[in-house]
Amino acid sequence: MDIYDNFFEPLISEKEILKRCEELGALITEKYKEDGLVAVGILRGCTLFYTELVKHIHCPLVFDFMFVSSYGNEMVSSGVVKIEKDLETNIKNKHVLLIDDIIDTGKTLANLKEMLQARNPKSIEFCTMLDKKAKRESFVDVKFSAFDIDDCFVVGYGLDYKQFYRNMPFIGKLIDGKQPELDKFLEKFE
Ligand code: IMP
Numbered sequence: 001m002d003i004y005d006n007f008f009e010p011l012i013s014e015k016e017i018l019k020r021c022e023e024l025g026a027l028i029t030e031k032y033k034e035d036g037l038v039a040v041g042i043l044r045g046c047t048l049f050y051t052e053l054v055k056h057i058h059c060p061l062v063f064d065f066m067f068v069s070s071y072g073n074e075m076v077s078s079g080v081v082k083i084e085k086d087l088e089t090n091i092k093n094k095h096v097l098l099i100d101d102i103i104d105t106g107k108t109l110a111n112l113k114e115m116l117q118a119r120n121p122k123s124i125e126f127c128t129m130l131d132k133k134a135k136r137e138s139f140v141d142v143k144f145s146a147f148d149i150d151d152c153f154v155v156g157y158g159l160d161y162k163q164f165y166r167n168m169p170f171i172g173k174l175i176d177g178k179q180p181e182l183d184k185f186l187e188k189f190e
Pocket residue numbers: 045070071077100101102103104105106107108109152153154155159160161
């Protein structure tokens with residue numbers, strides 16, 4: 001019994017995530033070993049997945065991060081993408097790999113790709129930890145995906161509920177009907 005058990009049921013274990021990071025790392029290495037890449041993490045959700053994944057990519061790689069707002073603290077996508085923190089790297093003629101926690105409607109990444117395309121990179125591809133395929137509204141060609149999941153609300157391994165639970169070392173699903181109790185619990189930390 002720990003602090004997570006009241007509200008979340010385990011969906012994907014840390015062990016499974018680490019295994020998929022190794023597998024994806026090998027595929028990414030194969031693709032970029034000649035030219036190298038700029039690994040762009042989408043903050044803040046990418047953090048745990050990003051840091052695990054890059055350890056398994058064995059080719060010249062530059063770290064960079066973007067902070068885009070789309071969701072606020074809501075559980076549904078607003079579709080509006082605003083760049084809050086831009087890249088430090090000039091991506092012209094570079095291979096760019098966008099690394100994110102989860103693709104839901106796809107609106108965030110589809111819009112972001114369009115914005116970055118204007119900077120003339122050699123290529124832009126997507127890598128995501130989770131893919132909620134059933135919820136897709138904008139087309140996104142996802143080259144690397146660790147897991148497909150059903151339409152449910154998940155937290156952990158970088159993913160948040162009201163900015164909490166990103167540090168949970170596995171992916172958990174919000175238990176049906178528990179949201180009001182969870183909101184009440186979080187009130188004193190907000
Ligand atoms: P979309 O693909 O534009 O709908 O938005 C994807 C973003 O929504 C992700 O980067 C997350 O920040 C957030 N998101 C979508 N589904 C979930 C979830 O189940 N838990 C936590 N955040 C989510």
